[in-house]
Amino acid sequence: MGSNSASETAGKPIRCQAAVCRKAGEPLIIEEIEVAPPTSWEVRIKILCTSLCHSDVTFWKLSAGPVSAFPRILGHEAAGVVESVGENVEEVKEGDIVIPVFQRNCGECRDCKCPKGNICSKFPEDFYCGMPRDGSSRFKDKNGEKLYHTLCVSSFTEYTVVDVTHVVKMNPDFPIDKASLLSCGVSTGLGAAWRVADIEEGSTVAIFGLGAVGLAVVQGAKLRGAAKIIGVDLNPEKIEIGKKFGLTDFINPTTCGEKSTSQIIKEMTDGGADYCFECIGLASLMQEAFTSSRKGTGNWKDCNTWNRDAWHTVKH
Known part of the structure; x- marks a missing residue:
């Protein structure tokens, strides 16, 4: 897709394939899902490469607690291309190569500005199963049932939606398969x-x-x-x-x-x-x-x- 022309899918739901975890510890199922268009401050990404982190296995096994939610889409190490952006997004545009990251950085709060760390305090951390600003989901299965996010990324899908504070623009010449490892490990x-x-x-x-x-x-x-x-x-x-x-x-x-x-x-x-x-x-x-x-x-x-x-x- 070109970076200077609007995507044909911008502003519309996208149907694609995703690996869905229905219950804790059960095998992932490749299903057709619907990915909503990005709203304000959000970016929809076409995942080009994703890798498996042991933390994904931990969330896969997690059957109880505040960050245990099923059915869900796992994955948080990835690299992809921006398919479309919502309002108020200036950091990236359609066609940019990016990596989604679970550790957000708003660049505005006291903690993000602190040179000793960047534990963003702008958004509550109890929304890791959804979007960081309101906890809502951008995924539905073919029956219209909500699918939960994982660490505000969910990369085990062909398309995902993340908050702009969870996106970093990459040099397009950087190898995609290696770029995905920069997300976490x-x-x-x-x-x-x-x-x-x-x-x-x-x-x-x-x-x-x-x-x-x-x-x-x-x-x-x-x-x-x-x-x-x-x-x-x-x-x-x-x-x-x-x-x-x-x-x-x-x-x-x-x-x-x-x-x-x-x-x-x-x-x-x-x-x-x-x-x-x-x-x-x-x-x-x-x-x-x-x-x-x-x-x-x-x-x-x-x-x-x-x-x-x-x-x-x-x-x-």
């Missing part, structure tokens, strides 16, 4: 290393778990000039891919014999790593990361929790 890991920990040149760093978030921490540590970057993972195949991102050392806890991972890290770093990052979300690993940190000056970060500051690094 990469920004969390890179932001934790670059912005939250603020790793200094020459530091020693240990990363527990070399998935998408962990590898992003590795990349962030390398960009910050860390002297020793230690990866900890049970999968030996992570060694080579970790080296491509900047890993200098690798530990497989199953091959450590009688020594604990923290003992080995302390030996490798002369007393403990300056920075430790837990990127899995296990209490035992959080303790191990804490124990592996240098006494007095060492720091550890739990990257499994949604890093509120991480996206600020990529966006700005």
